Amino acid sequence: MKLFRWKAIVPALLVLALVVVVWTLTVDLAVRRAIESAGSEVVGARVELQGARLRLRRADLVLTGLQVADPNAPMRNLVEVPEVRAALNGHALLMKKIVVESVVVRGVRFGTPRRTSGALTNASPTTGLVTRRVLGWINGIPRPTLDLEGLVGAVVRVPAISSDSLRTPRQARLVAAQGDSLRTALEAELRGLDPRPTADSARALVDRLRSADLRRMNPIQLASSASDVRGMIGRVGGMKARLDTAKAHADRGLRSLHDGVTGIEEARRADLTFVHGLVHLPSFDAPDVSMALFGPMVTERLKPLMYWVNLAEEYIPPGLDPRRRTGPRRLRRTGTTFDFPLAHAWPTFLVERAAADLVIGGRTAAAGSYSARITGATTEPAVYGRPMVFAAERSSTVGPRDLKVNGTMDRTGAVPRDSLVTLVPGVAIPAFAVPRTGASLDLGDTSVIELALARSGPELRGRWRLTSDAVHWARAGDSATATGPAPRIGSPAWAEALIWRSVAAIPRVEIVARISGPLASPRLALSSNVGDALADTIKRAMGAELERAESQVRARVDSLVAGQVAEVRGRVSALEGQVVGQLGAPRQQLAQLEDELNQLLRQVTNVVPGVRLPALPGIPRPGRP
Amino acid sequence: MLLLKWLQSMVRALNSGGTPGQVAAGIALGASLGLTPLLSLHNLVVLLMAMVLDVSLAGFSLGWTLFVPVGFLLDPLFDAVGGKLLAAPSLAPLWTRLANTPIVALSGFNNTVVLGSVVCWVAAWLPLFFLMRWLVARYRATLYERLRKTRVFQVVQASSLYQYYRYFRP
Numbered sequence: 001m002k003l004f005r006w007k008a009i010v011p012a013l014l015v016l017a018l019v020v021v022v023w024t025l026t027v028d029l030a031v032r033r034a035i036e037s038a039g040s041e042v043v044g045a046r047v048e049l050q051g052a053r054l055r056l057r058r059a060d061l062v063l064t065g066l067q068v069a070d071p072n073a074p075m076r077n078l079v080e081v082p083e084v085r086a087a088l089n090g091h092a093l094l095m096k097k098i099v100v101e102s103v104v105v106r107g108v109r110f111g112t113p114r115r116t117s118g119a120l121t122n123a124s125p126t127t128g129l130v131t132r133r134v135l136g137w138i139n140g141i142p143r144p145t146l147d148l149e150g151l152v153g154a155v156v157r158v159p160a161i162s163s164d165s166l167r168t169p170r171q172a173r174l175v176a177a178q179g180d181s182l183r184t185a186l187e188a189e190l191r192g193l194d195p196r197p198t199a200d201s202a203r204a205l206v207d208r209l210r211s212a213d214l215r216r217m218n219p220i221q222l223a224s225s226a227s228d229v230r231g232m233i234g235r236v237g238g239m240k241a242r243l244d245t246a247k248a249h250a251d252r253g254l255r256s257l258h259d260g261v262t263g264i265e266e267a268r269r270a271d272l273t274f275v276h277g278l279v280h281l282p283s284f285d286a287p288d289v290s291m292a293l294f295g296p297m298v299t300e301r302l303k304p305l306m307y308w309v310n311l312a313e314e315y316i317p318p319g320l321d322p323r324r325r326t327g328p329r330r331l332r333r334t335g336t337t338f339d340f341p342l343a344h345a346w347p348t349f350l351v352e353r354a355a356a357d358l359v360i361g362g363r364t365a366a367a368g369s370y371s372a373r374i375t376g377a378t379t380e381p382a383v384y385g386r387p388m389v390f391a392a393e394r395s396s397t398v399g400p401r402d403l404k405v406n407g408t409m410d411r412t413g414a415v416p417r418d419s420l421v422t423l424v425p426g427v428a429i430p431a432f433a434v435p436r437t438g439a440s441l442d443l444g445d446t447s448v449i450e451l452a453l454a455r456s457g458p459e460l461r462g463r464w465r466l467t468s469d470a471v472h473w474a475r476a477g478d479s480a481t482a483t484g485p486a487p488r489i490g491s492p493a494w495a496e497a498l499i500w501r502s503v504a505a506i507p508r509v510e511i512v513a514r515i516s517g518p519l520a521s522p523r524l525a526l527s528s529n530v531g532d533a534l535a536d537t538i539k540r541a542m543g544a545e546l547e548r549a550e551s552q553v554r555a556r557v558d559s560l561v562a563g564q565v566a567e568v569r570g571r572v573s574a575l576e577g578q579v580v581g582q583l584g585a586p587r588q589q590l591a592q593l594e595d596e597l598n599q600l601l602r603q604v605t606n607v608v609p610g611v612r613l614p615a616l617p618g619i620p621r622p623g624r625p
Numbered sequence: 626m627l628l629l630k631w632l633q634s635m636v637r638a639l640n641s642g643g644t645p646g647q648v649a650a651g652i653a654l655g656a657s658l659g660l661t662p663l664l665s666l667h668n669l670v671v672l673l674m675a676m677v678l679d680v681s682l683a684g685f686s687l688g689w690t691l692f693v694p695v696g697f698l699l700d701p702l703f704d705a706v707g708g709k710l711l712a713a714p715s716l717a718p719l720w721t722r723l724a725n726t727p728i729v730a731l732s733g734f735n736n737t738v739v740l741g742s743v744v745c746w747v748a749a750w751l752p753l754f755f756l757m758r759w760l761v762a763r764y765r766a767t768l769y770e771r772l773r774k775t776r777v778f779q780v781v782q783a784s785s786l787y788q789y790y791r792y793f794r795p
Contacts (some may be wrong), residue, residue: 006680012676019669094727327736332662333700335738338711340721 028052035063041310043078044128045069046118060089061100069118070111071131075275080112081105092346097592099346105356130310133520137306138299141524144288146435146499146534166274168561172568179571182253189246195586198239202593205232209600217465218336222604229601236594243587250579257572264565268557275553284538289532290511293434299431302464305451309460312418313519318411320382339380347380358397370403371395381411383471415457422451429466431474434503438496439475443468443509453515460522462515471509475500502537506530639764640773643681649757651681653750655688660696660703661742666732684757699745700738707741 032052039047050065063084070078083106089099113176163169210227217225283289316321320341324340327334339348351374358370372392378384387410394403428445446468453462475496511528639648657671675685696703710716723729733739 001681004677008676012673015676016670091727095725097730328733328740330662330664332697333704333738335704335736335741336708336711337733337736338720339723340717340735341779342721342725345725408776 017567027054030062032611039068040120041124042130042315043068043071043126044120044123044131045071045074045078046120056090056093060090061086061088061094066332067112067114067118069114071118074117074119075114077112077118078110080109081275082107083345086351089346090174095346096348097346098349100351101353103351103354105354108356108358110358110360130307132316133310134303134306137521138303140521141299142291143293143295144283144292146289146292147150148436162558166271166557166560168271168557169564170263171260171264172561172564175257175264175565175568176571178260179257179568179575181259182250183575183578186246186250186575186582189249190582193238193239193246195243195590197237198398199586199589199593202232202236202590202597205229206593206596206600209604214603226601226604229597229604233594233597233601236590236597240587240590240594243583243590247579247583247587250583254572254576254579257575261569261572264568268565270559271557271561272554275557284535284542285537286532287525287527289535289538290526290528293437293531293534294511294526294528296435297429297432298464298466298511299524301449301466302513302515303463305453305464309418309453309455309519312409315379316381316388316409316411318382318416319414329407341380341383343383344385345383347378347383349379350384351377358392369395372405381409382413387412388613416455418453420453424449424451424601427466429468431472437499437503438492439473439500439503441509442472442474444470444472446470458518460515460517460519462513462522464511464513464515466511468509469507471502471507473504473506475567498537498541499534502534505531506533638682638723639687640769643684645758645761645765646754647679648681648684648761649754650678651675651684652688652691652757653754654678655685655690656749656753657743657746658690659692659694660699660746661675662733662736662739665739667727667743688757696720696742699742703741703745704737705741706744707737707739710736710740710744 028051031054032049035049035052036047046067046069047069048065048069049063051063053062055061061084063086064082066079066084068078068080070076084103086103087101089097089101092099124567169612195532205228209229212225214222214225250611320343320513323341324336327337327338339349354372354374354377356370356372356374360368360370370392372390374388374390376384376386376388377390381388387408390405390407392403392405403425404421404423404574406422408418410417426445427447427449429443429447431440433440442468448467450465451462453460454459506529509528509530511526511530514525514527515522516525517523643651654675657669661668675682711720720735724735734743744783
């Protein structure tokens, strides 16, 4: 039997050639589809390419007409790039790795309109995960309101608040139930742990031996007595240990109860905040006022920043551990694809050098051409071994020259360390309505935005600062010129007028946002000179009303929860007393008996019948510790 | 029409002039295309092997056809087997080296279903070969004589495709 079918060599070669031809004809389409699919998955909106051309012989890739739709505004592009030229490393392609030696991006434009919607029709559950995460973070930021109506007169309807809607009673009930469980468990443990028989026996033995004359006992009686005492010491010690164990259990339970009582205090504070919200009693602390005034505007501007931070977190992990991702889509099960990074090898995706020309259109001071450079952008920084560095600067001759964007992303070690410093002058921010004030604020087109962001491990710290020296306040409608009777105190018109008087004369605005905390959900705190001034004005104008409303709310919350809180505290104290009474006192009694028994044991073991041995200096007697 | 072609393929495979061993080897090779994800690099190699080695091509296509539904059914098993192998710490150095080897990296071995199905197919190749060889031999000794007198068989033998098939017949 022959092994090879030599006449099939030519057809086999033809099959191979056919495979090569089909691959050559379809690779551009495959690259286009892959970029569109992966991009849409990451962004959460359509990523479209007009064309893609991969030339293997020259190892270069040209992408044309790249449009990335804005997931929040499907009829607008986040970014549009007419042409991207990338020089690839051909050897790395054979290892299924995309190593871009250099890439040139020309004519990048932001916020361009789209002809068709960029919304995805069949989004997978993981599509736009990062966008959703950022939106979730923004929606979770507490936004105080600046509602002054609730401060005046009968609007503060505190009696309508039900105790069912408060957290404190629930927390109190929980602690009470915990206390009941602890008491039941303690009583069950004590039932099997009655120390009285042991204590009584020990007392009887002590009394018997104390009444006996040890010197008259013969050696057998002395040995028997010593044995009795030792046995009793063992029993007492065992009982004491069991009582100690029960006490430790009880103490642990009591600590948990005390934590619960602390939780009641926290719940009470939360209830106060909750009731403030219910009766429209806003906080007039300066940070809260700043958040109420500028929260939406600032979060809107921080959204892209947090998007990129989260995107980097999702797709640029530190370390060299094998990574898993969902396998390619096919008729068969997709499975899981493992990546096995190898230090000092090529990463799966690497852009060694990239240069981009960016154009910001319009007539604002920020309009013009910019150039950006990125080196070492990779999905596996630990494999690449060098941090990613990026910078941008203005390249056109007009406009301010002091724009600065510098950043590094160092994930070569186990702890990621990223930093970003940005100074953007001449930013045009559209006029926006300031919530609850009936006024709008135009920051002009000369605002300066500074940003400093640092990330070390899971912690993110950042400072975003906007300053504008020539702001213009405007009142909505014709209320600025309205004449007529003075508005009723507490009415919306009165509140608006009060706010207007305090902000209208502020010519310069400075807003500072501080980001701190875990990367997944950092805290955002705002401060502003406008917020400070307004908080001061409101407190001065409405100090008495504020105090009255505050005290009403506090009194109402206290009246709803005080009884239950006091009862819980009483029950916890009673339980503490029970623990001391049922465990502490018997243990003390047993400890005393143990001492007496040890003393007796020493006496019994020190006696030689009829002879009292003298104590030798420096030599302890037998039985003495 | 497709069903007829499939029947043609099956009848030819079982009744061809190739030995039961050649048909069984073809079926066992063709099982790769059915059991493992089709558009994989290893299947191109298997296809070329089927063409160059002196195995029954009809058996190869029969094996492919027969094992496609089996592949779909066994996907959870392949996924689990591949997952275990890829997650095994002792094998991590091997996978890392393979993942950084030119061409091999393109095979998609680092996917649980691909690796699991290839490993299962390789493991099952010899048992499958011997089982199929026995089955084909038994078939030819018992059923073939009765089948060749049927009209369907005669239609198949007379078709033009059969003449083309004869070119590659072992």
